Every structure is written in structure tokens, then in C-alpha cells.
Amino acid sequence: xxxxxxxxxxxxxxxxxxxxxxxxxxxxxxxxxxxxxxxxxxxxxxxxxxxxxxxxxxxxxxxxxxxxxxxxxxxxxxxxxxxxxxxxxxxxxxxxxxxxxxxxxxxxxxxxxxxxxxxxxxxxxxxxxxxxxxxxxxxxxxxxxxxxxxxxxxxxxxxxxxxxxxxxxxxxxxxxxxxxxxxxxxxxxxxxxxxxxxxxxxxxxxxxxxxxxxxxxxxxxxxxxxxxxxxxxxxxxxxxxxxxxxxxxxxxxxxxxxxxxxxxxxxxxxxxxxxxxxxxxxxxxxxxxxxxxxxxxxxxxxxxxxxxxxxxxxxxxxxxxxxxxxxxxxxxxxxxxxxxxxxxxxxxxxxxxxxxxxxxxxxxxxxxxxxxxxxx
Amino acid sequence: xxxxxxxxxxxxxxxxxxxxxxxxxxxxxxxxxxxxxxxxxxxxxxxxxxxxxxxxxxxxxxxxxxxxxxxxxxxxxxxxxxxxxxxxxxxxxxxxxxxxxxxxxxxxxxxxxxxxxxxxxxxxxxxxxxxxxxxxxxx
Numbered sequence: 325x326x327x328x329x330x331x332x333x334x335x336x337x338x339x340x341x342x343x344x345x346x347x348x349x350x351x352x353x354x355x356x357x358x359x360x361x362x363x364x365x366x367x368x369x370x371x372x373x374x375x376x377x378x379x380x381x382x383x384x385x386x387x388x389x390x391x392x393x394x395x396x397x398x399x400x401x402x403x404x405x406x407x408x409x410x411x412x413x414x415x416x417x418x419x420x421x422x423x424x425x426x427x428x429x430x431x432x433x434x435x436x437x438x439x440x441x442x443x444x445x446x447x448x449x450x451x452x453x454x455x456x457x458x459x460x461x462x463x464x465x466x467x468x469x470x471x472x473x474x475x476x477x478x479x480x481x482x483x484x485x486x487x488x489x490x491x492x493x494x495x496x497x498x499x500x501x502x503x504x505x506x507x508x509x510x511x512x513x514x515x516x517x518x519x520x521x522x523x524x525x526x527x528x529x530x531x532x533x534x535x536x537x538x539x540x541x542x543x544x545x546x547x548x549x550x551x552x553x554x555x556x557x558x559x560x561x562x563x564x565x566x567x568x569x570x571x572x573x574x575x576x577x578x579x580x581x582x583x584x585x586x587x588x589x590x591x592x593x594x595x596x597x598x599x600x601x602x603x604x605x606x607x608x609x610x611x612x613x614x615x616x617x618x619x620x621x622x623x624x625x626x627x628x629x630x631x632x633x634x635x636x637x638x639x640x641x642x643x644x645x646x647x648x649x650x651x652x653x654x655x656x657x658x659x660x661x662x663x664x665x666x667x668x669x670x671x672x673x674x675x676x677x678x679x680x681x682x683x684x685x686x687x688x689x690x691x692x693x694x695x696x697x698x699x700x
Numbered sequence: 701x702x703x704x705x706x707x708x709x710x711x712x713x714x715x716x717x718x719x720x721x722x723x724x725x726x727x728x729x730x731x732x733x734x735x736x737x738x739x740x741x742x743x744x745x746x747x748x749x750x751x752x753x754x755x756x757x758x759x760x761x762x763x764x765x766x767x768x769x770x771x772x773x774x775x776x777x778x779x780x781x782x783x784x785x786x787x788x789x790x791x792x793x794x795x796x797x798x799x800x801x802x803x804x805x806x807x808x809x810x811x812x813x814x815x816x817x818x819x820x821x822x823x824x825x826x827x828x829x830x831x832x833x834x835x836x837x838x839x
Contacts, residue, residue: 562795565794567794567832568796569836572836572838597746617756620838632748635786667790667792671786689781691769699804
């Protein structure tokens with residue numbers, strides 16, 4: 325049973341309040357380190373691993389900028405359990421948490437030494453946009469979480485965020501929330517597990533039952549509006565992207581750089597089929613291939629890459645849109661993947677990142693399902 | 701030259717490939733449009749193989765496996781079935797024809813069914829006409 329409480333915000337500064345909680349966790353040795361967004365003196369926005377309370381000033385717990393899906397980092401640093409004393413709280417957005425859940429099920433992340441801390445996220449900016457919008461204003465993040473009316477119409481959010489209907493974590497040990505309440509006065513804290521509760525032990529909280537009504541109302545309206553936005557964006561995509569010719573046109577600029585795959589949190593293979601020798605062809609074979617059609621685009625295999633990649637990871641896609649951010653030629657991947665991953669997951673009644681227990685669609689089956697497939 | 705469809709068939713070693721063999725030894729006539737590729741299990745057919753064939757311009761892909769419950773590896777064909785469900789869902793959501801990829805359960809005893817399947821698929825692809833990917837230079 326989830327345990328909810330209200331954390332009082334001091335000096336109308338929710339970001340500082342969270343920093344103090346993080347510092348306290350480190351001082352009390354509740355955690356060995358935290359992975360949390362930070363801003364360096366050189367102006368770099370990035371997740372950082374912080375291990376001493378003195379450095380919390382550099383963290384930006386409410387930073388509305390996203391440069392990477394941190395689930396990728398977690399798969400990199402926490403693939404296996406390590407000695408028991410090491411405990412790292414990873415502070416993540418809902419889409420990052422969903423990717424972690426998928427990676428746990430794909431056996432790429434071990435939760436043993438991690439505490440999943442989720443935080444509300446109404447949307448994020450690309451780092452370059454954020455630098456321009458925030459002008460280095462240290463109070464920007466606080467204003468951002470306070471002015472909640474602007475989220476739905478914020479056209480400078482990353483496009484995946486503009487279509488995102490998951491502003492709150494689906495799976496976490498502990499969640500900090502600010503949506504639908506007044507973050508100048510208070511933050512909501514929800515412990516979903518014993519691990520999460522352990523982090524709250526000794527923290528001054530006003531325990532509450534359930535979710536505040538204002539928050540529920542806000543989230544309902546917000547998610548509905550986002551769903552409508554997503555439907556509208558998908559309808560726009562359908563006008564230009566459907567069918568073999570349109571799809572080729574949609575991907576026409578692709579450089580075959582594979583950035584979208586490299587930054588994808590759930591594209592987890594250590595050795596990718598598309599970067600192996602499996603598809604290498606010598607000149608005689610290239611000519612033979614060209615003769616099938618009379619002309620083939622070079623480098624060969626760009627469409628094969630995208631379509632196969634969709635088959636390989638669409639059931640786990642969390643629609644974070646980091647692929648689109650990494651695309652050097654601005655292919656609209658986020659709306660495309662939103663549509664395709666939804667279609668793929670709905671087929672199996674699955675939602676990526678919803679639950680640690682729900683098996684991955686391609687690792688399970690039932691004998692009595694899809695009876696018509698394979699029959700005339 | 702009039703259009704004749706080309707089909708690539710991924711046939712499971714234990715059932716459909718043996719079924720094809722039986723069709724041959726039983727001298728059952730069927731159209732010569734299918735190029736068989738023997739695989740150890742229909743569950744070994746990755747979407748990459750199907751897509752590579754389609755993008756390079758074949759008109760249809762047949763995946764032949766053992767009937768559900770009869771897989772030589774116990775459950776390979778159930779996994780094939782899910783992969784094809786996924787494949788079709790992705791094709792449809794991109795506005796691509798999901799009727800050019802057929803999954804069929806054909807046992808080693810079903811030479812007739814094998815021949816009938818190839819006949820049906822060839823006729824269906826003749827009706828559909830050439831794959832649209834043939835005219836596009838992307839692969």
C-alpha cells in the first residue's frame with residue numbers, strides 16, 4: 325500500500341527543498357549516491373552522480389531539460405548486483421522510469437542496489453532550447469513548476485513531450501509530485517515500496533490518504549488534453565507518412581548513422597545486427613542486389629534498419645523521443661514511434677513500463693491466443 | 701514478360717520443409733513461384749529476413765511452421781505467431797500491406813496442404829500485382 329505525505333516547501337523554493345532532502349539522504353547515509361539532473365559551472369545540463377551532501381547545490385532536481393534518457397546510463401552502470409552496502413537513488417522522469425522497467429525485464433538492469441525515485445514531468449526542453457529560454461536564471465526551474473497553466477500549450481517542449489500522457493511515474497519506489505498542487509508551499513511524496521519508505525523515515529511529513537483532489541483533477545484534464553494532442557499529431561503523420569512511397573519519403577533524409585538506435589534506452593543489444601558483418605556485401609553482391617530493381621539507394625539497408633528496429637523494440641518503446649533529438653536530419657521519429665509502438669503494444673494488451681511483473685510480449689505466449697493467425 | 705510473383709518461403713526443417721518434400725515425392729503439381737529457405741524453426745525467422753526479402757522486391761513471404769503444439773522445440777511456433785502478430789500490427793500502422801506475408805502451419809504429412817498453400821498464395825499475389833517496393837530504390 326502506497327504511503328503518501330506532504331513535504332513542506334521552505335522559502336517558496338521547491339528545488340532547494342528537494343536538494344535538502346537529497347543532502348539529508350547522503351548525510352544520513354540512506355544512500356551512497358544519487359543520480360540526478362545537474363548543471364555544471366560550464367553550463368552543461370546532464371544527469372550527474374552525486375555522492376557528497378556538499379555538492380547538492382550543483383543539482384537541479386526540477387530541471388525541465390532532457391539530454392539523454394537516463395535509463396541508458398543505468399543500464400551502463402547497474403547491469404549486475406554489487407556489494408550490499410552500495411545503494412544509489414536514481415531520480416528519474418516517468419519515461420526514464422518506464423525504460424528502466426523494460427530494461428529490468430530485458431535483464432539489462434539489476435534493481436538490487438538501486439532505489440527508483442520518480443518525479444513529475446509535464447514536459448522537457450532540449451538542452452539548447454533550455455539554455456535560450458532560461459537565460460541562466462537560477463529561479464527558472466521553480467517558476468517552471470509553479471506556472472502549470474502553460475504546459476499544454478508549450479510548443480518549445482520536445483515534440484515527444486508535447487504528445488506525452490504520462491506526467492507521473494507508473495513504477496517507482498518513491499515519487500515526488502508537484503503537478504496539481506502549489507509547489508511554492510508543498511510537494512507530495514508517495515512511497516510505493518519498503519525501499520521508498522526507508523528513504524522517508526525520519527523526514528518531517530504530513531501523512532495524507534490518497535491523492536489530493538486538486539492533483540487528481542489536474543492530471544485528468546492534463547492527460548486528456550495530451551491524448552487529444554497525440555491523436556492530432558498521429559492524424560497529421562497519417563496524411564504524409566502512410567504507405568510504401570510516403571514512408572520512404574518520410575525517411576528520405578536518413579543518413580544511416582544509427583544515432584536513433586545508439587541513444588535508444590530500450591535498444592539494448594550489445595552487438596547490433598545492423599552493425600555486424602551480417603549485412604556486409606561485396607561488390608558482386610551489391611550489383612546483384614541492384615539488378616533486382618535496376619537501381620538501389622546507397623548506402624543500402626536504411627529502410628531495412630528502421631523497419632526491423634521497429635520490430636525489435638516497439639513492444640518496449642516508451643516514446644521518450646530521445647531518438648528524434650539525436651537525429652541529425654530531424655526525421656519526425658517521435659510521432660511515428662508513438663503510433664507504431666502503441667499499435668504494437670495494444671495488440672498484446674501490453675504497456676511498456678507499466679509493471680515489473682507483466683512479461684514482455686515476445687518472451688511469453690499462451691496456447692489459446694491468436695488462433696486465426698497461421699490458418700487460411 | 702507477364703508479371704509472375706516471386707515468393708520466398710522460410711520453411712521449418714521438421715514440418716513444412718518435410719511437407720514440401722512430401723508434395724514433391726507425391727508428384728503433386730504446384731506453381732514454381734516459391735524459393736524455399738530451410739530454417740530449423742519458424743521461430744528462428746527474424747523480422748529482418750522477412751523485411752529484407754520484401755524490400756529487395758519479392759512479392760510475398762511464406763513462413764511455414766509446425767502446427768501449434770507440434771513444435772520440435774516445444775514452443776518455437778507459438779513465439780513465431782506472436783512475432784507475426786507484431787509484424788502485421790507494425791505493417792498496418794505504417795499503411796503497408798500485411799497480406800504479402802503469410803504464416804501457415806503445415807505438417808510433414810501435409811504435402812497436399814503445402815501444394816495448395818503455394819497455389820493459393822501465388823494466385824493471391826497475381827491478383828495483388830507486383831510489390832510496391834519493387835519500384836522504389838530504397839532497400
